[in-house]
Amino acid sequence: MEQLTxxxxxxxERGSILVFDAAYAPFIRSPGxxxxxxxxPGADEVAIEVNSFSKYAGFxxxxxxxTVVPAALKFADGTLVxxxxxxxxxxxxxxxxxxxxxGGLACLDPEGLAEIDVLIDYYMENARILRETMEGLGxxxxxxxxxxxxxxxxxxxxxxxxxxxxxxxxxxxVVTIPGAGFGPGGEGYLRLSAFAPRESVVEACSRxxxxxxxxxx
Amino acid sequence: MKLSIATALLxxxxxxxxAPMQQPRFFTATTSLAATTGxxxxxxxxxxxxxxxxxxxxxxxxxxxxxNPEMASRLISLGIGDTTQPIPDHILSGLVKxxxxxxxxxxxxxxxxxxxxIDLREKIAEVLYKDLVKPSDVFVSDGAKCDIMRLQQxxxxxxxxxxxxxxxxxxxxxxxxxGQTGDINKDTSQYGNIVYMPCTSENGFFPDYAAxxxxxxVYLCSPKxxxxxxxxxxxxxxxxxxxxxxxxxxSNCFLSPSLSTATPPVLPPQWSN
Numbered sequence: 001m002e003q004l005t006x007x008x009x010x011x012x013e014r015g016s017i018l019v020f021d022a023a024y025a026p027f028i029r030s031p032g033x034x035x036x037x038x039x040x041p042g043a044d045e046v047a048i049e050v051n052s053f054s055k056y057a058g059f060x061x062x063x064x065x066x067t068v069v070p071a072a073l074k075f076a077d078g079t080l081v082x083x084x085x086x087x088x089x090x091x092x093x094x095x096x097x098x099x100x101x102x103g104g105l106a107c108l109d110p111e112g113l114a115e116i117d118v119l120i121d122y123y124m125e126n127a128r129i130l131r132e133t134m135e136g137l138g139x140x141x142x143x144x145x146x147x148x149x150x151x152x153x154x155x156x157x158x159x160x161x162x163x164x165x166x167x168x169x170x171x172x173x174v175v176t177i178p179g180a181g182f183g184p185g186g187e188g189y190l191r192l193s194a195f196a197p198r199e200s201v202v203e204a205c206s207r208x209x210x211x212x213x214x215x216x217x
Numbered sequence: 218m219k220l221s222i223a224t225a226l227l228x229x230x231x232x233x234x235x236a237p238m239q240q241p242r243f244f245t246a247t248t249s250l251a252a253t254t255g256x257x258x259x260x261x262x263x264x265x266x267x268x269x270x271x272x273x274x275x276x277x278x279x280x281x282x283x284x285n286p287e288m289a290s291r292l293i294s295l296g297i298g299d300t301t302q303p304i305p306d307h308i309l310s311g312l313v314k315x316x317x318x319x320x321x322x323x324x325x326x327x328x329x330x331x332x333x334x335i336d337l338r339e340k341i342a343e344v345l346y347k348d349l350v351k352p353s354d355v356f357v358s359d360g361a362k363c364d365i366m367r368l369q370q371x372x373x374x375x376x377x378x379x380x381x382x383x384x385x386x387x388x389x390x391x392x393x394x395x396g397q398t399g400d401i402n403k404d405t406s407q408y409g410n411i412v413y414m415p416c417t418s419e420n421g422f423f424p425d426y427a428a429x430x431x432x433x434x435v436y437l438c439s440p441k442x443x444x445x446x447x448x449x450x451x452x453x454x455x456x457x458x459x460x461x462x463x464x465x466x467x468s469n470c471f472l473s474p475s476l477s478t479a480t481p482p483v484l485p486p487q488w489s490n
Contacts, residue, residue, distance in 0.1 A: 003423045007437070014431045019368060021385065021438045023361045038349040048368065051345075052361040058304040062312070065360040066333065066341055067368070068350050081371075082354065086332065088367050089356055095329040096357050099315035101337050103304075104357070106311020108337075108344045115305035122302060130295070148298065166277070173288050175278050175296040179383060181270040184406040185415055186383030192295040197302070204293045 001032055004040050011046040017073070017081070018047040023065075026056045026120055028146045044070035048081070055148070055195075056116050057107045064100045123148045126201045127194035133205040134192075138215035148194040151179065155215050156188075164190055172207040261396040264408070270386045271297045333357025362387055365436075369395045372434055379412035379432030381424050388436040 011018045020037035028035050037047045052065035073081040089095075096104075106112045124144075131144035140153040158164040161178035168174055168190070179189030196204070267273065274296050282289050304312070318324035332338065338352040358364050365387050374396035380388045392398050392411055399409020407413050412432045414424030426435060 007424075007426055007435075010426055011435060016379075016426075016432055017434050019365070019388075019434055019436045021361060021365075021436065024438075036346060036349065038346060044350070050361040050364045050368070054360060055298065055300060057308055058300045058302060060300045062304075063359040064357070065362075065364060066338075066355055066357045067361075067364040068346070068354050069356060070350060070354045084371050085356060085368070088371050089331040089358075092367070092370075093331055093358065095331050095333055096359050097315075098326050098329050098334070099312060099319070100359075101329070101334045101357060102315025102318070103308060103312035104337050105334075105340060106308045106314075108340045109307065109311075111307040112305075112311070113344070115307055119302055119305065165274075169278065169281055173291040173293060175274065175292065175294040177270070177274060177296050181274070182383030182386065183380075183389070183413070184382060185413070189383075193298045194295075195298050195300050196293060196295055200293045200301075201295070204295055207293075 001034055001040075004034055004037065008037070008040045008043050008046055012042060015076070016046070018043070020047050020049045021051075022049050023052045024055060024147060025051065026116060027124065027148055029124075030146050033146060038068070038070075044072045046073065048073065053104055053107055056120055057103075057112075058119065059100075059103070062100055062103060064096055064104050122198070123194050126196065126198060129201055129205060130192050130194060133209060137209060137212055139212075144194065150192040150194070152190045152192065154179075154188055154190055155213075157213075161187055161190055168208070168211070171211045172204070174204045174207060259394075261394055261398075264393050264398065264400055265390065266401045266406070269390065366391050366394075368434075369397075372397075376433035377410055377412060377431075379414055379424075379426065379429060379435045381416050381436070381438065382407075382413040383416065384436070385438060 008018065010016075018037065020043075022036055025035040034040065037043045037049050040047075047070070049068040050065065051067070053059040053062070054065065057064075067085070069082045069085045071080060071082055075081060075084075095101075107116060127144035127148050127150060130150045131141045134141040134150060134152050139155075142151040142153075144150045154161060154164050158167065161180045165176055165178040168176055177191040177193070179186030179191060182191070194201070268276075278292070278294075278296075282292065303309075318326070333356060335352065337357055338355040341355050341357070342348060342350050342352045356364075358367075369391040372395070376397055378388060378392040378397060380392075389398075389408065389411060393408055398411050401408050412429050414426060414429050416422045416424055424437070
């Protein structure tokens with residue numbers, strides 16, 4: 001919260017626009033972690049927020065998201081950013097599918113929100129299993145709390161993260177993502193997604209536990 | 218003629234974003250083809266170092282399965298964050314209702330508002346934002362990724378983007394496509410004219426924008442990486458120490474290894490190709 005407040009203030013001071021990607025916001029359950037940038041006072045003057053129903057309503061293939069462009073956000077010449085974004089949407093987009101928007105309305109009914117909670121519980125339990133498995137092997141594992149991904153620090157003996165990805169694929173038939181795929185700063189890490197079915201997660205953990213050498217603390 | 222082009226296209230398989238570039242497999246539409254159009258390739262696309270990350274993962278998986286077809290039934294994906302659980306009943310009923318409405322004269326609808334149905338915009342503002350934003354601020358779309366590209370189209374070519382490193386590849390790749398960036402530096406795997414904000418243990422895994430040059434647009438993923446029940450463990454000299462500081466880190470990117478501006482990232486040797 002404090003860090004975001006400082007970032008919003010700095011963006012305002014420097015005249016930058018902050019694009020805040022909140023697509024995983026419902027996975028945040030720790031108190032005090034903002035779920036939207038607009039919880040930060042003054043963010044409506046600097047921030048755009050992009051968001052999506054994909055990950056928590058199972059809409060990855062259905063396709064439904066949204067972007068918030070506050071009326072208070074302006075370009076250097078005073079033009080409303082909202083005005084130009086509206087022009088993009090009006091010119092190059094005819095709106096989301098009317099079928100799908102009805103699905104979005106259902107998501108936001110009390111019944112839909114309760115169903116989303118159950119789905120998030122399911123995926124976060126997967127995340128817990130993955131994190132605890134990797135930690136049990138002595139690996140330093142990040143994430144899995146407030147986020148449906150685990151980031152695992154790789155021992156140097158496994159080589160680069162693309163090498164580790166390949167080794168794990170060949171020895172366990174588990175597909176992961178090498179951290180380097182997210183930029184040079186991700187090298188040395190491996191990402192595990194918690195979105196697989198439970199039985200697959202359990203089986204993957206069993207194979208990883210057998211295949212990966214425990215890391216000595 | 219058509220056949221030869223199709224064959225050439227089939228032979229193309231790009232390497233991934235930030236993937237080791239073992240061999241150049243890019244499609245170069247030059248004199249090697251029997252026929253070309255007179256349209257020059259957008260030079261910004263030529264700057265892209267490889268294919269999008271997730272298809273590259275799929276390509277490697279498929280290559281493995283081609284060599285080891287007996288393993289197909291054993292394959293488990295913990296890769297791309299793709300949902301696997303069915304859509305629950307109430308939400309599904311909304312989709313079904315939306316489809317059914319198209320089958321009756323009274324409820325049929327054609328083109329809708331480009332910004333989305335007003336009732337959905339209102340509900341998003343009310344239920345998800347507790348009225349922190351107005352319905353008129355909400356633009357409903359076909360997904361966050363698509364909107365990131367639309368934002369880039371709005372910002373245009375003359376803006377400088379800042380991204381977390383590591384981060385969701387879409388912010389960087391769309392910046393390149395729009396022509397905001399220079400070429401990639403093969404040593405650092407970074408594009409010119411993008412501000413890469415390291416997410417390191419030294420800065421608590423939150424980007425230190427103040428320490429970086431100004432950018433026009435700063436991309437930040439919703440903070441959601443915490444460790445040890447919201448208490449951060451820092452890796453210092455190979456040991457895990459508890460700082461007693463709550464740690465929020467980003468989503469799609471994750472914690473980066475301890476690199477700082479003074480310590481260039483250690484890249485696998487293939488990267489120097």
